[in-house]
Amino acid sequence: MARNEQLIRQHRILQILEASRFGKTLEELRGALVDDLGLGSLHERTVRRDLDALQAAGFQIVDEPSPRGRVIRLGRADKGIHKISASATELIALSIGRELLLPLLGTHYWQGIESFWTKVREALPESVWEHYERHRKAVHVLGAPAKDYARHEGMLRTINRAILQHRILEVSYAAAGKEPQARRLEPYGIAVYQSSLYVVAAAVEIADPHERVRHWKLDRFQSVVALDEYFKPDPSIDLERWLGRSIGIFSGESADEVRIRLSNRAATWVREDPWHPDQRIEELPEGGAVVAVPAAHPRELLPRVLALGAEAEVLEPQAFREVVAEEVRKLADAYQGPK
Numbered sequence: 001m002a003r004n005e006q007l008i009r010q011h012r013i014l015q016i017l018e019a020s021r022f023g024k025t026l027e028e029l030r031g032a033l034v035d036d037l038g039l040g041s042l043h044e045r046t047v048r049r050d051l052d053a054l055q056a057a058g059f060q061i062v063d064e065p066s067p068r069g070r071v072i073r074l075g076r077a078d079k080g081i082h083k084i085s086a087s088a089t090e091l092i093a094l095s096i097g098r099e100l101l102l103p104l105l106g107t108h109y110w111q112g113i114e115s116f117w118t119k120v121r122e123a124l125p126e127s128v129w130e131h132y133e134r135h136r137k138a139v140h141v142l143g144a145p146a147k148d149y150a151r152h153e154g155m156l157r158t159i160n161r162a163i164l165q166h167r168i169l170e171v172s173y174a175a176a177g178k179e180p181q182a183r184r185l186e187p188y189g190i191a192v193y194q195s196s197l198y199v200v201a202a203a204v205e206i207a208d209p210h211e212r213v214r215h216w217k218l219d220r221f222q223s224v225v226a227l228d229e230y231f232k233p234d235p236s237i238d239l240e241r242w243l244g245r246s247i248g249i250f251s252g253e254s255a256d257e258v259r260i261r262l263s264n265r266a267a268t269w270v271r272e273d274p275w276h277p278d279q280r281i282e283e284l285p286e287g288g289a290v291v292a293v294p295a296a297h298p299r300e301l302l303p304r305v306l307a308l309g310a311e312a313e314v315l316e317p318q319a320f321r322e323v324v325a326e327e328v329r330k331l332a333d334a335y336q337g338p339k
Contacts, residue, residue: 010050011135012036014059014074015089023066023073058125091120091132092139099141103195106150108157147195147219155224156190159199163187168204168229172222180222186231189239191215200239204231213237255294258301259315263288266311275304290315298323 016024016032024032030047033039051072055061060075098117104110121129149156162169169187174180185201192198197218206212262270262281267289271281279293295301298320305312305324314321 006050006053007134008037009033009046010054010131013047013050013054017061017072017074018089020073023062023064023071025069025071029072054131056127057131058128091124092136094120095132095136096139096141101192102146103192103197104149105146106148107153107197108160143195145195149197149218152197152218152221155221156197156218158224158226159187159190162226163189165226166230166233167226168231169201170225170227171216173216174220174222176220184227185216186233188213188233188237191239191243200242202234202237213242255296256317256320257292258295258317258320260291260293260301260305261288261313261315262291262308263311266308267291269308295320302327 012033013029016029016036026044026047030042030044033047034042051061061072062075063070063072065071094117098113101110101113104113124132159169161167166186169185171183171185172180173183184204185199186204187199187201189200190197191200198215199218199221200213200215202212203214261284264287267281270279270291275291276293279291282290282292284290293301301314301320302324305314306327314324
């Protein structure tokens with residue numbers, strides 16, 4: 001336990017010094033540690049030992065005179081031992097971010113991530129790297145297993161080039177349960193969602209402006225060719241706004257407000273893990289709550305509602321309610337009688 005406390009103190013010392021432009025006196029540093037870590041007491045000798053340990057690990061920590069007395073600060077990166085400037089917080093955040101980007105495995109994006117990570121690794125002294133690794137073990141990134149898009153790397157490069165050059169794509173696309181079809185797409189961007197990559201693109205053959213833009217799953221692309229034909233981007237298509245309208249990867253020109261009655265337990269789960277940034281939860285006098293959440297398509301809410309079982313009931317709109325009811329009927333029929 002004492003070893004963990006020492007590592008926590010040292011990490012916090014680095015954070016305090018990183019945020020301090022003019023450095024800290026030993027007393028100021030001790031006080032900041034006491035306040036930030038909620039310590040009952042902390043001797044200056046302990047802080048000094050922590051500083052000595054960080055210096056021994058390779059961090060350039062400078063002790064110099066000032067009008068306030070002797071101050072401690074981090075040395076300038078260009079005078080230190082680091083070929084790449086990376087603070088303690090930045091390196092830990094970078095390593096976590098690298099794991100969150102595992103869905104890009106096998107793509108040229110991941111190659112760039114790994115190339116930069118290797119440069120950072122090679123630029124840091126072994127003692128510094130070990131210091132970071134000890135802290136890094138405290139944070140674990142969980143979620144859906146990462147895919148490997150190595151098979152799609154060439155396609156992804158072509159799609160990325162077409163996005164930048166506004167070129168029309170001719171693709172062979174196999175929707176779930178269907179044979180591949182030839183499609184012509186105007187690509188606008190790429191979205192990462194739950195370990196999968198999606199191409200946000202408008203289908204050339206669809207005239208309805210409310211139906212043209214869709215999310216095409218990269219796993220279902222059989223082939224991609226960038227044509228020598230160009231399209232004029234629609235200025236009304238804002239990808240951040242488009243992707244932020246609804247839940248998950250579904251979206252559309254407009255979203256309906258869906259109201260779902262939740263039990264007390266389900267309401268707690270939805271508060272802890274929100275479905276959408278704009279959701280509202282209204283407490284009910286008789287217990288439980290109603291969540292109001294925007295959704296562009298019934299299918300995006302279906303797995304979330306079914307996961308809650310009898311703890312959730314779609315109230316409105318009626319079309320959404322009917323989609324859930326139909327799915328429940330199919331499930332009930334499937335489970336009738338022995339297998």
